[in-house]
Amino acid sequence: MLRRREPIPFAFLAEADRFRSNVAPPPRERASLGQMAGRWLFGLTVVAGLVGSLVLGMPALSTPSSTPTQQSQASHGN
Template sequence: MFRRREAVPFSFVAEADRFRSNIVPPPRQPIGRSELMSRTLVGLVVAAGLAGSLLFGLPSLESGQHPGQAQQSEASQGR
């Protein structure tokens, strides 16, 4: 089997945990009024979509029979 002639230095892996960058990310800019309004609008649209899907989806999840109603078939009703 092939064997390496020189050892692989693993010291750089140990140094990677201790490394600290001297580059500082730029400070965050304050959120403007238009961006705040757009985020609020998107949140309201998502919430309205979830509420609407729940409102329109619940009737389709119900079984066709209610517990208080008696079952009647068309044949038993007669003409």
């Protein structure tokens, strides 16, 4: 790659990908028992809501296959 002789604005950004730090980030703090239980409860609530909406919505989406349609006498008019 060719090096440019004139200074490039924000040249430090181009060199930032080569920089490696020798400082390790602090270890992540473990979640408490209450936080873990809350996450599980939230996940189960979301899954139960999806399953419930599917169970309640399936009858509305299904078409009656063997039931004949009956028309009322009022719809024929006199």
